[in-house]
Amino acid sequence: MNDTLSAVLKTLNERQYQAVTHNPEIPLQILAGPGSGKTKVLTSRVAYLVQEHKLRPSDICAVTFTNKAASEMRERLNLLIGEEQTKKLRLGTFHALCARFLRQWGKTIGLTDRFTICDADESKKIITNLLKAYDGQLKARRLTLQPGEVLSSISNAKAKGLSSADLFAQAENDIHQIIAELYASYTEALKKMNALDFDDLLVYGVRLYDKEPTLAAWCQHVLVDEFQDTNSMQYRLMLQLAAIHRCVSVVGDPDQSIYGWRAADVGNISAMQKNFTDCKQIMLEHNYRSTGAILGASIAIVSQDTSRIQKALVTDHAQGTKPALLTFAIEQTEANFIAKEIKRLVACSGGMLSWKDFAILLRFNALSRTLEAALQKESIPNRVLAGHKFFERLEIKDILAYLQLIDNPNYVPAFSRAINVPSRSIGEKTIAAVLEAAASREKSPMELLEGIYEGRYPDVKPAVKGKIREFIPLHQQLRTMANEGGAVPDLIRHIITATRYEDHLRKTQPDWDTRWENVQELINYAQQFDQDPEDIVELPSVEGEDGAPETPLRLFLQASMLSTDTESDDDKNKDTNKVVLSTCHAAKGLEWPVVFVPGVEQGIFPFYRNDDVAEERRLLYVACTRAQAFLYVSYCSKRMTAGEIKDRTISDFISKIPADQKKVFDKAAPIVGPKCIEEVAKVLRRDPPDTDIVEKATKEFGSFAPPRENLLDPNANIYKNTIRGPGSHLAFSSSRNTEPATFQPARMAGIASIANPYPTRSSSQPPPPSQSQPQTPHPLMAWASNKPKSASGPKKFRPMPSSSQPPAGATATLSTFQSTSIDSLKAMKNLGATETAGAPDMVALGRGAGTKRLGMGFSAGGYKPPSKRAKQE
Structure with missing residues (x-):
């Protein structure tokens, strides 16, 4: 040893x-x-x-x-x-x-050793083409069937070792029978192309x-x-x-x-x-990641499954801060809180915690929209974990198609892509004609095109001979290079030079420069492979069918096709200082100092489309155990679903925690003082920040906090626009020592109002209102125009910026809202306020025309909706 x-x-x-x-x-x-x-x-x-x-x-x-x-x-x-x-x-x-x-x-x-590994995207295209033959049958029976649904069913069948015949025998309806038939056709299609999918x-x-x-x-x-x-x-x-x-x-x-x-x-x-x-x-059972408090809450969730193998989790770390269990009115409120809480923790830790130390874990990706908007509004850099994979990008798949076609001329997906990149004016009908002619002659598509190019076979209609005068010689040159053991980087360089691929990207893609950088990165990857391939892929010690060793190209293609979890540009840069948004599934195996798990509601946890409640409970457990020092679990009393705001309830995974374990969660955001930061530093094995650094950071943080208040003071109110007093209570109790509080809707400018997420302990602070107490209405000042309706409909009026005077002919309208939050939203729209895409924000109400923000996504101007993140193939 x-x-x-x-x-x-x-x-x-x-x-x-x-x-x-x-x-x-x-x-x-x-x-x-x-x-x-x-x-x-x-x-x-x-x-x-x-x-x-x-x-x-x-x-x-x-x-x-x-x-x-x-x-x-x-x-x-x-x-x-x-x-x-x-x-x-x-x-x-x-x-x-x-x-x-x-x-x-x-x-x-x-099997031959020249088989191609077909990725999920190409598999889906094959299924899409096969599904066309069933269009009439499906319409006649008023049925719908999507390629993804078919592919998922086939994948699950293969994972269980079931053949298409097995699937057909188990079919319970017409859809199942069609899927079984497609499974058989799909298997035959792959066989003809000498290809295997991942399953x-x-x-x-x-x-x-x-x-x-x-x-x-x-x-x-x-x-x-x-x-x-x-x-x-x-x-x-x-x-x-x-x-x-x-x-x-x-x-x-x-x-x-x-x-x-x-x-x-x-x-x-x-x-x-x-x-x-x-x-x-x-x-x-010894956990080296999380504080005792986080482990206690996580075990309280998963231990509700009495059928599980009983085991505990213990840690040498301090008990630490209790996980926060917070309630919000709607998802915009929740998102706003998370964004500002991230800023608070960064400031109170004196920068010991940076953006990359925070993760927001979601049950599904669709929940990220509101959160991304809130983070952008607060200028917090963020990234989506496990975003678009490198080998799934359009430009990478273009180059790989050429390489796949060289190695396996029978592989139709590569042929269909490479033949028209860059464009050679060869449409789908022409490609279909080529494939049909190749099948009738029992040739590969490339063998047929070479025969047409050399005059050995008649042309197809529409004619292709004139369109492939550059493509065929290029393919032949590349094939010779590959068979002679040519290095993959040289093959790629030859492809992009001969096809003028950079010019093609420049003409067809608005973000061509970024895509061109990805092509250069592919060459880097190939260069690394060429220097030490065993660092990238397990090499089969095998000779090819003709007794020759495996070509570098074939091994490279295997490595690239099996890189199913290769990171995107942001992910592979481990120094990227950005808040992470991720699904709970993608976060498995990872850890962060601070974790937020929003949307812990019935219908989300457990997800309404998953019948396995035990697995959903385990998923929440996985999400919670990603946290090292701080954990926040939150839910909303209302959430927009399919364009409608619907009532929500807290997940049973939380509400059904045994009574003797209820105190594993706190009903307030944590107090982050010097002692807390020292404990966090020990858990993270970091040096605690100097007092001077903390003071400087908290002063900078005071851009939306009263400058006179010390943020390390547990009574500090970090929201400059927070209103204290009756009617402004947050959705959880203002005392840490009370039983779980009932929801108190905020009677303010809409349902998005956060009053005080860090409840004060001051005895002079007015107590939160109860349901039986009369609510003091909050006034809202807005400008409303007297102008008549135009022919195109009623005029929308925008509240005025603080520096503006009322427009000519305008009257100041004072309106109060004593109704429910949804009614408040309607009332504001009736006033003619302009709705923005921004997340709702706490506002100072009743301050006259100087008010800039009106909450609920209504703004006095100057705020532009966040742009949608550009999607790349």
């Missing part, structure tokens, strides 16, 4: 050490809670098997669920056992490993070992990460790899099983114990 591994073993806690050093001949399940160091344990166990038990790295199979996880494991193992040993490991995702096995032994089940990699991998089980004799130990997320085919593959030596170690957490909609089966944990009766189970 080397010194590095020995040093690591000394840092392990008792259970981690047991897991790492467990007898490799006895199957092992490691149930690891969030933040319990499972990656450290898994990599240490691999190193221990190599150094202490003398297993050859090439006899070990370590399976991860993402390329990112595989890269992290590889980096750690480089330090533990050295780069040379690490390279020999069979380490990667299930899909990457199956691609490797099929390149090597695919001929055993009738096929697993299907054919299992088929390979079913036919030739001795091919798994090399595997003396298989380790699987995120075992709770395995589906039926992945579990079968694990069993096949372990069939001979029966040496298995898996790491997972049933409390974090959140991918049932992708056919993941948490039941594989119990199934493994049946398949391996001597299986040992070790629980890792």
Whole structure:
């Protein structure tokens, strides 16, 4: 055992050490809670098997669920056992490993090593074309069927090991029968193109070992990460790899099983114990990520599932600040609070917390719109996690299409894309005619075009011979370069030069310069691959059908197609200082000092379209356990859905927390004083800020806070425009010591008013009103015009800026609102105030014509709606 591994073993806690050093001949399940160091344990166990038990790295199979996880494991193992040993490991995702096995032994089940991996976008296009044949049938039966729905059903069937015949036998209605027929047609289409989709990699991998089980004799130990997320085919593959030596170690957490909609089966944990009766189970319950208060609230949520495997979470960190459970009137209020609370925490921490330390975790992406608007309004930089993937961008797919076509001339999606990029005036009808003619001659589309170009085959209609006079010679040159082992960067440079691709982008894309930079980044990626391909993809030690080694191009294409979790430009820049917006699913495995989970309401948590309530509860648990120091959970009493504002209720996952655990949440935003910041610094292993820095930061923060108030004072009111007094109470109690408060609607300029999210403890502060108390109405000053209605309809009038005088002929109208919030919204519109796209803001009411902001998204001018984020293919 080397010194590095020995040093690591000394840092392990008792259970981690047991897991790492467990007898490799006895199957092992490691149930690891969030933040319990499972990656450290898994990599240490691999190193221990190599150094202490003398297993050859090439006899070990370590399976991860993402390329990112595989890269992290590889980096750690480089330090533990050295780069040379690490390279020999069979380490990667299930899909990457199956691609490797099929390149090597695919001929055993009738595959050629030249198969192309078809990505999800191309699969969807194939389904779309196949679905056209059913248009009449669907219309006659008044049915609708979307390509995505078909592809999802096929994917789930493959994940369960079901064929198209199995799906047809299980069909319960016409839609199911059509999907089964499309499944069969889709399979045949892929076969003709010599292509496999992502699910096929697993299907054919299992088929390979079913036919030739001795091919798994090399595997003396298989380790699987995120075992709770395995589906039926992945579990079968694990069993096949372990069939001979029966040496298995898996790491997972049933409390974090959140991918049932992708056919993941948490039941594989119990199934493994049946398949391996001597299986040992070790629980890792020591959390190194979060404060005790955050863990307490998270366990209170997930422990409501009485069927779960009981395990606890403990931590050495301080108890810390209680998670905040906040109620808001509508989503704009919620978004405003989150944006300003982020600013408050940055200021009160003296910059120890920066923008990138904050995450807003959503049940689904559609909830981000209001939040993005609020963040933009406060000038807070933000990014959407797991945005558009690099290899899914238009310009990257254009170049890859040329490369795919060189490697596999039968691959129709690549042909259909490359043939007309840049435009050669070859339309869909012409492409269809080429494909039909190629099929009738049993040729690939490229073989047919080469024959037409050289005069060996007659042209098709509309004619293409004159349009491909540059395309065919280019393709032939590239094919020769690739077959001779040409470097991929050289192939790409040849493509973009010969096609004048930069000019094509300049003419067709408004953001051409950014896209051109992405093309340059693709060359960088190819250059890195050319220098050390094993750093990017597991290389199959295999010869091609003709006995020649695999070409660099084929290996490069495999690497790019399997980079399903390659980060976008923002994501790969780890130094990007921006607040993260993410779905809860995409946040799994990540952590942030501060986490907000908005929209914790019935219909969202649990999501109304997911019947698996237990999985939805686990998803909320996953979201909460991403937080290290501060956690905010919030919900709204009203939320706009499909254009209508509807009443909402708090999620049962929160409301049904047992009575003895109710106090795990606080009903107010946290007090952030010096002691709190010191505790947070310890949790994050950072140096606490100097007092002078904190004072300076809080003064700058005072741009929307009374300059005379100290923000470290728990009684401080950070909102300059906050109104204190009757009728202005926020939706939660002003005292930390009360029972959960009932909602008190704000009688102000609309339902968006936040009064005091940091309730004062001053005894002189008027108490919050109760439902039985009369509400004191707040006046709203607005200018209304006396001008008659125009022919085009009633005139909309904009409240005047503070520096303006009433327009000629205008009268000052004083209006009071004592009705419900929705009525207030209607009343403001009746006044003729102009609605803006900005998130609602707290306003100083009753201050006459000087008022600039009127709340509820109404503004006196100067504020422009946030522009929509540009979408890139």
